[in-house]
Amino acid sequence: MELGRRGRKRQLDVEDAYWRLILAGVGTVEACRQVGITRKTGYRWRAERGGVPPARLAEDAxxxxxxxxxxxxxxxxxxxxxxxxxxxxxxxxxxxxxxxxxxxxxxxxxxxxxxxxxxxxxxxxxxxxRERTGKLLRDAALRSLVQAKLELDWSPQQISAWLKIAYPERPGWHVCHETIYQAVYYSGKVA
Incomplete structure (x- = not known):
């Protein structure tokens, strides 16, 4: 039985080496040459990540x-x-x-x-x-409630506690304060 092609395997170790070189100040063309990939691959990796190295941990870490x-x-x-x-x-x-x-x-x-x-x-x-969409970005009603409380200068801890009391029947809305902080930090605002 012949197995069909299952898609291109990611060369994660090579990609990590490429990003280490880029972070060390080596140019894209030279980094590609040193790790043994084509310039097209290097430029594709940069485009996929928006020029930002992935936040992957090394295997031993x-x-x-x-x-x-x-x-x-x-x-x-x-x-x-x-x-x-x-x-x-x-x-x-x-x-x-x-x-x-x-x-x-x-x-x-x-x-x-x-x-x-x-x-x-x-x-x-x-x-x-991969990037994951936060709960506040997925649920518009929850997002608007949290946004309204933030505009009233409530802290994320206060909002988190209030949601549990005000909406006991909606456990999906029981977000921790860290979720709210991350939404504010990553988007500049909840909405």
Whole structure:
């Protein structure tokens, strides 16, 4: 059975090296040459990020809470041998739910049931660094309530506590004060 192309794998280690060079003051063309990519790729990476390096942690600086590439390779090998989720988890020293969730999140229908550790690792890292839309940006009614209270000089702590008291039937509106601070910080205003 021939496997179809599953898309281009992100070269995250190469991309990290490229961004380290850019941050060190090396020009784009020279950075591309040093890491072994084309100028087109370098310019595409810069355009995708708006010229701002990604805020990814190096693999060794990541929390042990996340699966490492080595653990993903072990999952792939053990799965190839026909072992079940519980046995794979036992051998890795992880919870079975972690292994099960990893297989569900990082396998696609076009992978034909084959778990590719490198591809799964790239998918997981890409998912981890994507921008997420905040709750206040998604919910216009909540946003306008928070905005009105901010205009009355309420603190985010006061707004957070008030939302829990005023809307006990709407747990989706029970935002912590940090959510409000982040919305104000990242957008300059809540709206």
């Amino acid at each position: 990541r929390s042990s809470r996340y699966l490492s590439l080595l653990e993903r390779k072990r999952i792939a090998t053990l799965r190839e041998r026909g072992l079940g989720v519980r046995e794979i988890a036992r051998r890795l020293g992880r919870a079975p739910s972690t292994v099960s969730r990893e297989l569900k999140r990082n396998m696609r229908p076009h992978d034909y049931g084959v778990y590719d550790a490198d591809l799964a690792h790239a998918r997981a890292r890409e998912t981890g660094r």
